[in-house]
Amino acid sequence: VVRSGKRIIFTSGRPPWYDSSGQLKEAFVIGITGGSASGKTSVAKKIIEALDVPWVSLICMDSFYKELNKEELQQAKDCNYNFDLPTSFDLELIASTMKRLREGKNVEIPIYNFTKHQRDKKKKTIYGANVVIFEGIFAFQPELLKFMDCKVFVDTDSDIRLARRLRRDILERGRDVRGVLKQYMTFVKPAYDLYIDTTKNVADIIVPRGGENEVGVNLIVNLINQRLQERGFLFRSQLKQNMQHQLSGQPSTTGNLPPSVRVIDRTSHIIGLHTFIRNKDTTRDEFIFYSRRLMRILIEFALSLLPFKKVTIDTPQNIKYEGMRMNSNNICGVSILRAGETMEPALCDVCKDISIGKILIQTNNETGEPELHYLRLPRNIKDSHVILMDATMATGAAALMAIRILLDHDVLDENILLISLVMALPGIHAVAYAFPGVQLVTTEIDKDINDSFHILPGIGNFGDRYFGTEPL
């Protein structure tokens, strides 16, 4: 946000993607290499288990094996195809994938089938992460090194690697003893000596024995934690305390609102509707009725903020009328489940044939972090104005994640309108700071959130009151 040449700081950003000056924080990327079956994946999983960090993505280089033609496929079935060459991998796709991941963007990862030596038709979407672990036998190829903040070599005795590979390839990859040994002696062993062992000298850390090496794993975990702190990553467990600290003396306490916030005029009519839905004694029927009325008003208000252009039409009396038409080819709705879904009927009532997407974000009880559980977005969303709906917004954690997902799908931030019946001030500042281009539209702003991240004074748990469910 720039006003009179000055950057106005509302709060110092929110995890996981922005640092205290609102800049995108790059993910911390660890590359892990070592011979086949040395324990690369096991070390990666041990690191993930030991890290107290939400959103860690593991990318296996094996997913990027190139597609084989018919002849090569036959060679592979006869254990005569050399999979242990850097050229067997789509290194260009790996590099572009790592570049996007480093920038916190979503990527589509191929799913590789070792039994068929082919990629599945489906791909796996991975979203922006705080930490990305990339592991593979040729992870230290020169063109990939530039994406890595830390390079780990897993150094396991060759006899142990062969024994593990025999077991794994027979049990998990549909091979037989003869084939595994043939492939190992012809391709795997020479490749290790020629290409893999020689990359040890690029490693920052060498982990002997693999995942069972607790000291080695802890060393890596401590390094990651230290580097994340240096980069200004802040996780929810530390958030409340920081939020209070950041807000004191900030515009929130002096009454200023970020310019991207639009609040509907506080008329008696609007206050009257709030009086119904905020009253703890309001019955469920009445709660649904009055919140729907308020949603309809909110959505009409939000639509009025979209760009309009002048048009001239002819009335039935053949007189010209200077009118306005919405200047957008495409509008779609995306609801943050489950409370946001309650706003869909109001949106459908006013936007004919609108496409609606859904995002389910739930807080992980252990880490306290929002996690993405379900995503279905309308086609062509990238060229649309998106009305992002949640009934209420407290800390803004779910909204931040939802906005990030939309941006990762190439929706422009200025095309996103986040709408909620009630927004809490700390959440408003967090979202407006992180995404100043996104418009925040609401019918009332509440001052605070409590230690359990509930809005004060608030309306209670909107979903429970609307759907008549028991609080968890």
Ligand SMILES: Nc1ncnc2c1ncn2[C@@H]1O[C@H](COP(=O)(O)OP(=O)(O)O)[C@@H](O)[C@H]1O
């Ligand atoms: N410390 C260990 N002890 C016994 N088996 C192990 C150990 N580490 C890995 N394995 C097994 O060896 C195989 C290869 O391990 P993995 O971590 O997948 O290696 P890589 O990713 O380097 O190929 C797997 O079947 C795994 O279960």
Ligand SMILES: Nc1ccn([C@@H]2O[C@H](COP(=O)(O)O)[C@@H](O)[C@H]2O)c(=O)n1
């Ligand atoms: N269709 C394929 C593809 C690869 N391989 C072997 O996998 C090894 C790499 O995977 P790790 O998990 O062991 O790092 C590599 O040595 C290839 O020989 C295969 O057998 N079939």
